[in-house]
Each structure stands twice: as structure tokens, then as C-alpha cells.
Amino acid sequence: MTEFAAELVDVICEVTRGKAQLHIPEISGNEWINVKECLDTSWISATGGKYISQFEELLVAHTGASFAITTVTGTAALHACLILAGVSGGDEVICPAFTFVATANAVKMTGAIPHFADIDRTSLGIDATKLSEHLSKIAIRRDGKTINRESGRPISAIVCMHTFGHICDVEALASICDEWKIELVEDAAESLGSTFNGKHAGTFSRLSALSFNGNKIITTGGGGAILAADEEAADRARHLTTTARLPHRWEYDHDLVGFNYRMPNINAAIGAAQIERLEQYLGEKRHLQSMYKAAFADIDGVDLFEEPKGCRSNYWLATLVLSPGRTAERDRILERTNDAGLGCRPAWRPMHLLAPFLDSPRMELPVTEEMYGRIINIPSSPILGRKTEVA
């Protein structure tokens, strides 16, 4: 047993050339120039400041979305998307059990209840076939709504998440949403730069959420963005995230319960510089994946997770998948790798096993539970995949 863990430590170290954190930001482009301009002009807040619109324009250019609205966190972006999708208190929202807790928390923040779906082994996102079967069993259309017959609550949205950057079976999920007249919202927090059949993560739904938290492929310190497919959704997103204040020269009038969710200019200034490096980071992360793949080719008992067919992934986090017979060794591997200074971590504890969601409705979740036992994320910073010049 111990030998296997030690072997994995050696293979990862061979690729990373020693200690390496899971994912660290790199601030070596125009960040300082942009930030200095903010400080010199005192334009640092969310009210005005040119980097907010500049970063939003760059997000539109990179993703092909029609509109981008920057926010203070990725969770704030997803929360706003759900409200704009019409989710309200007492509804249910389908989301994967296999995700970071922010997905389910954003649902709770609307007053709705997450309803957990299982994932497929190919994308690690919601299994569309299983979800379709599940809805056929539990849901009915009534009074223009899709109702969970078991709970009596409306199911008002499906949130899909593109795990570790890999785009889920999003076209099949969009079809299910069409069939059931439920809105699809993409949690694209981890997938900036990923495409499916050439189309960017976050552009398969009318509204989607990005994250620029410190551990993401590009970062603003903390932050996120809403991608919107049409101007009406974009306008509503801007309104909702700026305390729903009505335009007026001096009056403070607000027509909704709104949020103080806009990204400050100083953070957007970092984002505008970071995104200039996105293509470079994507290439480096793809190269790192190939390095890991070569290094793990001859190791029994573990595979490297690869992008699903049709998806060109950002490979946000490189991912080992232990053979089913090796799951008992997961914690030993995590201990050995972290002891060796390698930033490795398991998948998130599935949502239905967390205290706040124990009573949430759900389908059977065998693949979620299985993959939770089999997955280990390994060091994934772009610099690890950088091709160094030969002297």
C-alpha cells in the first residue's frame, strides 16, 4: 500500500520538479501598470473606473458571450443569475451533488432548495440521461410550472457545473431544460477558456457565472462575472448587482431588493491584465496535462482524467482517478503528497453528505460517491507547464 503512495509522490515530483502548490496565481504582466493607474487617479471602487468596462469587454471578446457584468465573487454572480432566472423562495433547483459548496449555497441564498443530481464519469458534470429519467419519474407540468410531485415544490432551474474546467453534457441538459421549460444556468466558475464544439463555457445558457477567485485560471484577488446572452438579461444583471438603484441624478430610489455585488475597479484592473495571459496559461496547462499523462502512462492503479469528446478543456485542475480497487489508499496518498510539499486534494465532499444539505431532495448518487473516493487533484499552476528555453 505505502509503495503505491510513494510511487505517486515520485511521479508528481518528476513533473513538478519538487514542491508545488495546487494552483497559484501569477502576477507578472500589466497588473502593476493597471493597478498603479487606479491608485494614482483614486479610481479604485466599483463606481466608475475604466477597468471594469475594459475587463468586461475582454471577457466578452474571450468567451463570445454577448455581455459580461463583473461581480465581487463567483458566488455573487451565480446568486444573481439564479434570481434573474426567476428562482424564488421555496423552489427547487437541480444542481450536481459533485461540486464546490458555493453552487448549492447560491441556491440556498435565493431561498430555494438544491435538488441533487448524479454525474457521469466522462465529464464529471450532471448525467443528462439519469436526470431525464429522474425528472420523468418525479416531475409533472402543472399550471405552467414543473413541479416535483414528491415535495410539491416547483423546479425552477438547473445549474450545471463544468468540473475542473471540463464542459459537462451541456447540450443534452439544454434539451432537457427545453422539454421541461426550466431555465439552464451554467456555473462556469472553473471553466474560463474551455470550449465545447468551439463554443465557450458559459455561453450555452442565457445566464452563467464565472469566478476569479485566487485559485482560478485567472484571478482578481476575489471576483466573478455574469455572462448574459441578451441585453435585457445584462441590464437586469447590472441593476440587481448595483442595489437596484433607479437612474436619477441625485435621488436614491430602488425598485427591488438588490445587492452590492459589483467588482471594484482595482480588482478589475488586475483582471484586465490577467486575461491578457489567458491564452498562454491555457497552452501551459495543456502542456502540463501532457507531461502528467506521459509520466503516469506506466503506473498501474491510476489514470489521468481527460477532457470529454468535443470539449477543449482549460485543464484548470489536473486530476488523478484511482482505480476502484485503490480508493482505500486515497487518504494515504493525500497525506504522503502533502507531506512532500505537493498541493494535492480530494474532490469536494459531495453536497448530500454535508450537514446543511442532508435533507435536500436528490436522485441516487452512485457515481458522485464513487468519484469522490477516486479523485485526487494534483499541482496545476500554469508555470509547471511552461516550456523553458534551452540554452
Added chain:
Amino acid sequence: MTEFAAELVDVICEVTRGKAQLHIPEISGNEWINVKECLDTSWISATGGKYISQFEELLVAHTGASFAITTVTGTAALHACLILAGVSGGDEVICPAFTFVATANAVKMTGAIPHFADIDRTSLGIDATKLSEHLSKIAIRRDGKTINRESGRPISAIVCMHTFGHICDVEALASICDEWKIELVEDAAESLGSTFNGKHAGTFSRLSALSFNGNKIITTGGGGAILAADEEAADRARHLTTTARLPHRWEYDHDLVGFNYRMPNINAAIGAAQIERLEQYLGEKRHLQSMYKAAFADIDGVDLFEEPKGCRSNYWLATLVLSPGRTAERDRILERTNDAGLGCRPAWRPMHLLAPFLDSPRMELPVTEEMYGRIINIPSSPILGRKTEVA
């Protein structure tokens, strides 16, 4: 009529020496040094980074609070305070009708309903005498709770707000809270640097919220902080604002619906530099107040609002109070001053007149409505009160 508005423009211009915004941040201390260190070391996010703890320590030193926990916005801080005070869905929370909308929004974010109280003319904060009478009329103690007999809902907290930096009748409100066994929470968003009988705003309650939005006395671009009076509250605040993740070397387990509410290090770096200037800004704003007071001394029909007895205010926003006979001229004055490049604004439209709160429970609000018609905030940046050196 026009003459009065024109006269006010002249008097304000005399003090501000021409065009002046309402309140602009000044970035001229160690902000560059701190921010550059964040960028150089890539420590910009909310995970680790020395400026978060440094800024928190400086907040503790300046306020005398036991603990400070920085957050992504002031609204986030207040939302967290309310949850930690035990407010939950379906409760009512007393808050002033005369406040910025974030106060009432934070209540709604917990699922509770704001119950609006009137203000007094001395502090522009909740009128403690009226609130006491109101509670005697509508509330009863039952099953260990304070219940609004009219709605049947528990009243679980009172949020007081220190308007424009002036500390409200907070000791009387604390007594009411003791009597009714309701928790007091201070919305100290506007009052960093203000004291009452020598005690700092935000330290009259177990939990309180500060804001460092771009228009505040010191800014972090966007941000806020929770002040906590005891270690248990501080620990719970830290836990709730970091997605309620349980400490573990690698496992992602969460025992509550938590929030991604921590301030990024890059923003805290600005805060740590800004707060070094707080004493200077306080002096300059106090001097600006005296300049306005002298300038307006001989003008009929308008008074300058002054700190209540016992309060040493930060004078965040200098405030004109029109004579009752002059309220019809408020909008003309706002138009004339803004046309002249003077950042002037009225008080916020009272909460009970906003669409999302039309049905909220409330007491009679005559002073709120009266002061909404009489108040105009005038340019208040610290630099306007700076004593320039004589050659």
C-alpha cells in the same frame, strides 16, 4: 426662490473653492507600497496574505473592539452579523426607515422582514423613546421570544444606524434590547472614527458592521468588516464568512450554509494604508465642518447638522438641514448645486416608500418623512478641510 438656491451655491463654493464631489477617496499614503508587495508576492486573494490580519489588527486598535473580521462589502458584514445574532427566515428586524437601502436589504437577505422605526432629529438615528412606546404597544414576550402581536412574527434583532457618522441614541436602544431580550446590531457603515462618551461606534453591540466602500471615510475599493465583542462571535464570524469550511488538511467539509465573504488581501492592503490616515481625515473633516458652520452662520432658512451631545462624530457627510418652510426648494437646490459641479444629494428615499418594502411593518414615521424633505448632503472630502501651509 431661485435666489435662495443660488445663495447656497455661492456659500458652498466659497468653502470648497469651486467644483467638488460629494466624497472622494484619497490614495496618497502607503497604498502603493502595500499593493505592490501583494502583486510582487502574488498574495492577492482572501486566502492568506498578511494585510488581512494587519488591517484587522489596525481596526481593533482604532475602534477598541475586541475582534475585527474583514469582509468583501459592508452589506456582507451586516448580513453575517444578523445571521450570527440569530435572525432567521420569517423573523422581523427593527431598523430605521431613514437609512441607505443596504440596511434593509441585509435584513431581507436573512429571509427576515424589516420593521421600520422612526428617527429623532438630534441624531438622525432610531428614536429610542418612540421605539420603546411602539414595542409596548405591539410586542409581547412569549415562549422566550419577543413577538409582534400584529403579525405573529418574532422580533429577533434591532439594527441601529449611525447616520452620516453621528452616533444614535445607542445606550437607550441597548436598554430597550435588554428589556425585550432582543439583540442589538450596529450598522456602523458610516461611522468609523466616531465615538459616543469616548466609546467607538460599533462597540455598543456584540456584533457590528463597518463599510469601506469607495465613498466612505477610508476605503478598500469595496469592503467591510465585522466588529465582534467576544472570541466566540469572532470565530463564528470567520467561519460563516469562509464558506463554513471545517478545518482539515485537505477535506472540503462544511457544516453550515456559509458565504464567500472575506476581503481579498489586495483590498486589505489598501485598507491597512488608508487607516494610517484616519486621524488626519477626522481632523480635516471636523475642520471642514467648522468652515461650513462659519460660512452658513448668517444664512437664513438653513442650518448645518451638528453632532449630538456626547458624540464626537467623524462628520462623514456634511449635512444641511433646510428650515421646514424651505422644503419645496430642495430639488431646485440639488439641481443648482449639481449644475455648479457641487456633489450634493438628498437623504435616501425612506425605506417604507421603496417598492420592495411597501408592505413592511412599521411605526408612524413623521420625522423620517420630514427630514427626507429637509436634508441635503454637501461636499465632504477630507481634502476640503485641509489646512494649507502659508508661504
